[in-house]
Amino acid sequence: MPAHDVLIIGAGLAGQRAALAAAQEGASVAILSKVHPVRSHSVAAAGGINAAISVDDDWRSHAYDTVKGSDYLGDQDAIEVMCAEAPNEVLHLEHIGVTFHRNEAGEMDLRAFGGASMKRTAYVADITGQAMLHVLYEQLMKHHETIERYEEWFTTSLIIGEDGECAGVIARDVRSGRIEAFTAKNVILACGGAGQVYKPTTNGLIVTGDGIALAYRVGAPLMDMEMVQYHPTTLLGSGILITEGARGEGAHLLNNKGERFMEKTAPNKMELASRDVVSRAEQIEINEGRGAGPDGSGIFLDVTVVPRRRTLEALREIVNLGRDFAGVDITREPIMIRPGQHYIMGGVKTDVDGRTPIDGLYAAGEVACVSVHGGNRLGANSLLDTLVFGRRSGEHAARRASEIAAPKVDVQAHVRREEEMLEGIISRPRGGRRVSEIKDELGETMNSYAAVFRDEAGLDTALQTIGRLKEEAAHAWIDDRGTVFNQDVLGAVELGFMVDCAEATVLGAIERKESRGAQFRTDYPERNDEEWLKHIDITLGPDGPEISYSPVTITQWQPEERKY
Numbered sequence: 001m002p003a004h005d006v007l008i009i010g011a012g013l014a015g016q017r018a019a020l021a022a023a024q025e026g027a028s029v030a031i032l033s034k035v036h037p038v039r040s041h042s043v044a045a046a047g048g049i050n051a052a053i054s055v056d057d058d059w060r061s062h063a064y065d066t067v068k069g070s071d072y073l074g075d076q077d078a079i080e081v082m083c084a085e086a087p088n089e090v091l092h093l094e095h096i097g098v099t100f101h102r103n104e105a106g107e108m109d110l111r112a113f114g115g116a117s118m119k120r121t122a123y124v125a126d127i128t129g130q131a132m133l134h135v136l137y138e139q140l141m142k143h144h145e146t147i148e149r150y151e152e153w154f155t156t157s158l159i160i161g162e163d164g165e166c167a168g169v170i171a172r173d174v175r176s177g178r179i180e181a182f183t184a185k186n187v188i189l190a191c192g193g194a195g196q197v198y199k200p201t202t203n204g205l206i207v208t209g210d211g212i213a214l215a216y217r218v219g220a221p222l223m224d225m226e227m228v229q230y231h232p233t234t235l236l237g238s239g240i241l242i243t244e245g246a247r248g249e250g251a252h253l254l255n256n257k258g259e260r261f262m263e264k265t266a267p268n269k270m271e272l273a274s275r276d277v278v279s280r281a282e283q284i285e286i287n288e289g290r291g292a293g294p295d296g297s298g299i300f301l302d303v304t305v306v307p308r309r310r311t312l313e314a315l316r317e318i319v320n321l322g323r324d325f326a327g328v329d330i331t332r333e334p335i336m337i338r339p340g341q342h343y344i345m346g347g348v349k350t351d352v353d354g355r356t357p358i359d360g361l362y363a364a365g366e367v368a369c370v371s372v373h374g375g376n377r378l379g380a381n382s383l384l385d386t387l388v389f390g391r392r393s394g395e396h397a398a399r400r401a402s403e404i405a406a407p408k409v410d411v412q413a414h415v416r417r418e419e420e421m422l423e424g425i426i427s428r429p430r431g432g433r434r435v436s437e438i439k440d441e442l443g444e445t446m447n448s449y450a451a452v453f454r455d456e457a458g459l460d461t462a463l464q465t466i467g468r469l470k471e472e473a474a475h476a477w478i479d480d481r482g483t484v485f486n487q488d489v490l491g492a493v494e495l496g497f498m499v500d501c502a503e504a505t506v507l508g509a510i511e512r513k514e515s516r517g518a519q520f521r522t523d524y525p526e527r528n529d530e531e532w533l534k535h536i537d538i539t540l541g542p543d544g545p546e547i548s549y550s551p552v553t554i555t556q557w558q559p560e561e562r563k564y
């Protein structure tokens with residue numbers, strides 16, 4: 001049975017950064033991932049990472065932009081930590097080999113991004129996540145003697161010890177189907193977000209909310225789950241992301257009359273207002289009949305206004321995406337986009353060291369809610385969040401490990417329970433619905449009722465549907481009865497995780513009776529600081545989800561009206 005000081009679940013940017021930091025502190029470390037680490041979803045990150053690197057910039061300006069972007073729901077102590085530590089974190093990456101784009105003077109180049117008061121996004125063309133993930137993975141391999149890697153292992157549950165502390169995980173070897181208990185003094189969840197709860201989404205098939213549900217099921221509170229980001233530029237139909245870097249380079253958004261409609265909503269920032277603001281403005285154009293395309297459900301993104309040479313150099317990936325997925329040469333004609341699900345601001349509630357209220361359980365990256373993004377994340381702040389809070393979690397967990405003894409826990413009962421659970425899924429009779437059908441209905445329901453605009457009636461419909469889908473998911477059948485690479489059975493487990501995430505999202509959205517950040521309630525269209533300047537926490541109690549509140553930490557920026 002493998003035993004470690006620090007066990008990290010997830011090998012995206014947050015997980016890999018946490019592993020390297022914990023090893024640096026001298027802990028025995030393992031990192032476990034359901035896919036090969038460089039297939040983690042961080043690899044898709046495109047536009048860049050924010051840091052106040054420029055000599056004209058100041059981390060306080062970055063922090064203020066982030067607070068304003070969050071619609072004042074972000075915790076300002078955490079935002080200060082993230083923004084103050086950003087420059088060193090990005091320079092560290094450069095020193096270990098990330099080839100950030102440089103300008104003609106040879107300095108690190110910075111591009112404009114939404115909601116930022118100046119250019120502060122470092123980038124590697126539009127493949128920034130890939131460049132960063134591969135460099136961190138090189139470092140993991142370099143430190144192979146101190147960091148154990150369990151690649152293609154799927155975590156099905158957390159082990160809670162007799163004193164209520166997290167003592168490890170149960171995982172299934174995807175290649176062989178073998179179940180194993182991994183004990184650890186500390187577990188760091190770095191499992192990414194829950195984008196697949198929606199359909200369509202910019203997120204890959206593996207982004208199924210596992211870490212959020214794993215923590216929730218052992219009693220860790222979730223926070224701000226109602227805050228779901230719709231990105232303003234996703235390809236009509238497929239939902240594939242067209243990076244905000246396009247607008248950062250100067251691309252325009254146009255309605256079917258060829259108007260730059262952002263003039264009405266954000267005359268100062270135009271296309272580079274916060275994502276929630278731009279997505280809402282687009283949806284209004286579509287809803288009021290000024291959308292583009294055959295059924296008027298799209299908006300034009302015009303990249304032709306960016307010099308062609310610059311597009312081919314700095315946005316080459318979206319040139320390929322436009323050609324391959326929409327048949328459009330974006331250097332010569334506008335491409336049709338619309339707002340699409342992209343990111344969840346909520347997640348497992350943590351402090352600035354990644355600690356959850358459960359001893360020995362940490363969370364970092366998109367799975368966590370520190371909360372630095374509050375009601376709306378600024379573009380290019382997520383990669384930063386993964387690195388800063390991944391590192392801090394790894395360091396804290398390593399220090400904690402040096403102060404405590406290994407947990408004593410009877411793992412056999414846990415292993416048996418998980419084996420029975422998986423066997424139960426594999427042997428289900430072929431009645432009822434398939435996993436994929438339930439997943440599709442879940443995604444479409446969320447996209448209909450918990451999207452850019454929401455109201456009580458729609459959210460109630462979504463909650464009822466989720467209740468039914470939960471029942472159906474418990475009996476959904478699968479085809480594959482084997483043990484080798486049985487993704488079918490893991491898909492059924494993921495479906496259960498997704499249903500939990502969806503339920504928490506909708507419960508939070510029903511509870512928050514105001515409009516703030518990504519949550520726009522047409523029945524409560526105003527922000528209401530008096531009653532709702534607070535986080536909504538959801539905890540799984542004996543009788544189901546329980547809602548409570550926690551205060552927003554304000555250090556130096558009092559809430560103001562948000563204008564761009």
Ligand SMILES: Cc1cc2nc3c(=O)[nH]c(=O)nc-3n(C[C@H](O)[C@H](O)[C@H](O)COP(=O)(O)OP(=O)(O)OC[C@H]3O[C@@H](n4cnc5c(N)ncnc54)[C@H](O)[C@@H]3O)c2cc1C
Nearest residue numbers: 010011012014034042046047048155192365366380382383
């Ligand atoms: C298309 C796209 C472009 C983006 N571009 C940007 C950008 O330019 N700038 C920016 O700041 N942000 C961007 N984002 C957001 C950002 O990429 C993500 O929020 C961030 O990379 C998440 O990193 P992570 O380490 O938290 O999780 P991930 O990279 O998603 O990694 C999750 C890890 O957890 C593992 N895992 C999950 N469940 C289990 C389980 N049950 N058992 C074992 N392992 C498990 C996975 O295998 C994986 O290794 C983008 C997002 C998308 C979708």
